[in-house]
Amino acid sequence: MSESFELAVIENRNSLVDLLDRVLATGVVLSGDVTLCLAGVDLVTVKLRALITTVREGGDG
Amino acid sequence: MTGSATYLYAVTRRVDGAAVAPLRGIGGAPLRVVEAGELACVVSTVGLDEFGEEPLERNLADLAWLARVAREHDAVVQALAELTTTVPLRLGAVYVDDGSAAVRVARLREAARATLDVLDGREEWGVKVYAVHPTAAAPTAPADPPSSGLEYLRRRRGELARRAVDAHALADDADAVFEDLRTVAVLARRHRPQDPALSGVKQPMLLNAAFLVGRDGRPEFHHAVDLLAQSRPDGAVVLTGPWPPYSFATLDDA
Amino acid sequence: MAEFRALPERIESDADSIERDLFRLVLTLVELVRQLMERQAIRRMDDLDDERAEALGTALMRLAEAMDELRERYGLRPEDLNLDLGPLGHLVDPPGRR
Numbered sequence: 001m002s003e004s005f006e007l008a009v010i011e012n013r014n015s016l017v018d019l020l021d022r023v024l025a026t027g028v029v030l031s032g033d034v035t036l037c038l039a040g041v042d043l044v045t046v047k048l049r050a051l052i053t054t055v056r057e058g059g060d061g
Numbered sequence: 062m063t064g065s066a067t068y069l070y071a072v073t074r075r076v077d078g079a080a081v082a083p084l085r086g087i088g089g090a091p092l093r094v095v096e097a098g099e100l101a102c103v104v105s106t107v108g109l110d111e112f113g114e115e116p117l118e119r120n121l122a123d124l125a126w127l128a129r130v131a132r133e134h135d136a137v138v139q140a141l142a143e144l145t146t147t148v149p150l151r152l153g154a155v156y157v158d159d160g161s162a163a164v165r166v167a168r169l170r171e172a173a174r175a176t177l178d179v180l181d182g183r184e185e186w187g188v189k190v191y192a193v194h195p196t197a198a199a200p201t202a203p204a205d206p207p208s209s210g211l212e213y214l215r216r217r218r219g220e221l222a223r224r225a226v227d228a229h230a231l232a233d234d235a236d237a238v239f240e241d242l243r244t245v246a247v248l249a250r251r252h253r254p255q256d257p258a259l260s261g262v263k264q265p266m267l268l269n270a271a272f273l274v275g276r277d278g279r280p281e282f283h284h285a286v287d288l289l290a291q292s293r294p295d296g297a298v299v300l301t302g303p304w305p306p307y308s309f310a311t312l313d314d315a
Numbered sequence: 316m317a318e319f320r321a322l323p324e325r326i327e328s329d330a331d332s333i334e335r336d337l338f339r340l341v342l343t344l345v346e347l348v349r350q351l352m353e354r355q356a357i358r359r360m361d362d363l364d365d366e367r368a369e370a371l372g373t374a375l376m377r378l379a380e381a382m383d384e385l386r387e388r389y390g391l392r393p394e395d396l397n398l399d400l401g402p403l404g405h406l407v408d409p410p411g412r413r
Contacts, residue, residue, distance in 0.1 A: 015260075015301065016128050016131070016132075017255050017256075017259050017260045018187060018189075018255075018301050019131050019132070019135055020127065020131055020259075021187075021252045021253070021255065021269065022151075022252075022271070022304060022307035022308055023131050023134055023135065023151050023152040023307060024121075024127075024131075024151060024152055025151055207372075207376060209369060209372065209373070210368070210369040210370060210371065210372025210373030210374070210375070210376055211360075211365065211368050211369050211372050212372070213372045213373070213375065213376040214356060214357060214360050214368060214371070214372040214375070217353060217357055217375075218357045218360070221354070221357065
């Protein structure tokens, strides 16, 4: 039986993100952490999850 | 950090060491078959400078390293899957030595056997569905600025509420698609929607799912995906595969 | 929900772009706080008397305008301030929604 897949787009299996979804237990995201680097030196890293927690606890929920 | 360790790629039924001889693993290292009863662990040697606990944690946050190692890992798993039914492990299953890996797999032999039976003659296909057109054109913001602070808050509340409703509708849609395709698959599993910053696709991803399909069932499954794709705008449905059955290998190692 | 593998976002700067990149980082954080405040205010608006709600709404409206202005000054689009906050969703929704 001929298999025609024109309508659904078949992507090349090389898509890295698709692979990472599978070989990493929980997939991968860019986190809310931001690092600012200059001349190859990491200068400032902000961990945003900590900030969110702090702000949330500050309110009355 | 010096020293080496054993990296486990997959578990299969007993396989001849000669079969893996032409293959190469991480860092171009040769593969070995370590027997665990009637099961086989396919392994290679890796350096602790890369795969020790701390270096590994650091490396896993480095996309360039991840890309290279994930591909090397996948190349081994793919090649094995062509030889025999394969239970792939996820990236990073590292053991002190071959013996430790074998002991671990031997302990999981019941689960491994069961998984092998489930995977026989089957393959994984991925289906990604995007919202190509946002649901219900966003109501055009009123041309005039809010007349008061209260008015501003009311409008913002309305916008957030609309967004929540839209989000629910999209989620229901995704559920429906998943259930539809599940009926023509053996097993189905959802993954987290992909981060647009990584995938490069701006449109929201509604569904990121994996389906275990028998090789005989491939035409039927593809037909179902075709029908799905036809009912949606171009490019909204993306089929990937066949994959080694990563999403359905329950033999997981920390 | 299981912890997900997170890659920190890295903003590589050189001497020329450092000011803009630092600004982008700062604005992103301010936008995060602004949105949290706004959502909290909306959650509480019905419990406040009109005068308080009005004052709160006006303040937030001005804050939003100030943010837009600052952003434009450095040629940043709303999406440039985006962050994935994991289970909390994205800081900025996809283009077309605000």
